[in-house]
Amino acid sequence: MRLRLVPQETNWDFMRYRNLTFGGSVVAMIAAIAVWLIVGLNFGIDFLGGTTIRTESTMAVDVGAYRAALEPLALGDVTITEVFDPTFAPDQNVAQVRIQSQDGAEAVTPETITAVEMALQTVDPSLTFPSVESVGPKVSGELITSALLALGAAMVAMLFYIWLRFEWQFAVGAVAALVHDIVLTIGIFSLLQIRFDLATIAALLTVLGYSINDTVVIFDRLRENLIKFKKTPLVDIMNKSVNETLSRTLMTSGTTLLALIALLVLGGDVIRGFVFAIFWGVIVGTYSSVYVAKNVVLMLGVDRDPKKPSDAGTQFADIDA
Structure with a gap:
């Protein structure tokens, strides 16, 4: 049948x-x-231009603390979002930090990315950065x-x-x-x-x-x-x-x-x-x-x-x- x-x-x-x-x-x-x-x-970063840094940690994401740590760097428009997914482990906390393209630059410089990562690690030393994506405004x-x-x-x-x-x-x-x-x-x-x-x-x-x-x-x-x-x-x-x-x-x-x-x-x-x-x-x-x-x-x-x-x-x- x-x-x-x-x-x-x-x-x-x-x-x-x-x-x-x-x-x-x-x-x-x-x-x-x-x-x-x-x-x-x-x-997404494809259309806006700039850099997206993906963070991962065993500690809970504190968006306010992340933002406060990045303020002294004067990066302009910075968007921080926590990523939720049912496939994540209980102690897997993921966030995305999106940084706008800087004036006169095709992309965020490696030095700026390093400064961002160091600033975020002052909030959570266990932070890792699995991926970094950069796209210039012209592209x-x-x-x-x-x-x-x-x-x-x-x-x-x-x-x-x-x-x-x-x-x-x-x-x-x-x-x-x-x-x-x-x-x-x-x-x-x-x-x-x-x-x-x-x-x-x-x-x-x-x-x-x-x-x-x-x-x-x-x-x-x-x-x-x-x-x-x-x-x-x-x-x-x-x-x-x-x-x-x-x-x-x-x-x-x-x-x-x-x-x-x-x-x-x-x-x-x-x-x-x-x-x-x-x-x-x-x-x-x-x-x-x-x-x-x-x-x-x-x-x-x-x-x-x-x-x-x-x-x-x-x-x-x-x-x-």
Whole structure:
């Protein structure tokens, strides 16, 4: 007996509350943008420039004492945060000291780093420094530009691909779903103040790929059904297409989430932001494939002139996948 997450045949009305779900998505995007503009992102050292020193000790982290020890060094903006992780041992106390780039310098000098370490060891002589990361302000600015270009290029390439394979309405719907996924992911990072760095950009690109893959699978079935059922209302064909691909969607999303949950729990704090971005992206990407991409296509409509059977459903029906 094979395990089934859903019955072999389903007839759930996914589009019944399409106005409510699409409106909720729009409101969520506006809220995410508002949080982003008001709260801002917790940029990592990759984008801010400066130096991050990771400390580790058997004694509890005293952020106030650390800050007091560093004040005489006049380092400018210094951020000290304690790192919590379920994989840490009971006597493993970790903190991160982030120092802004100094005026006129590409990075914090080795002498400054040594002075910081010595100052911190006056508070806790058992402190060790497992890692030190430095990025200059010029490099960080270039990284921001490259990250934005990477996201933009990925979305333009996907827009072109969907337009070639389907109709332009499908391309607009797919890109709208991608924008939805990216905005909500950035919004949750801003709300929870999770560190936003280059690893997060890599996660966002992964989310784009996952989301467009799920959308294309449903679009493929929708295209087939548009050709097969020329007189059936478009909303009914959309429901049928989502139902027919539901088992595949749940299996793919479910197995991916199982692996991501394991990484979230056991992977450690270093990769937690990267894993969380993909975890959240899989959830919103699966949602947007149905309730954003399909809603946009439904609003724009599809050319289904029965006098042009070769164009029913797609003007590029013969292009291979």
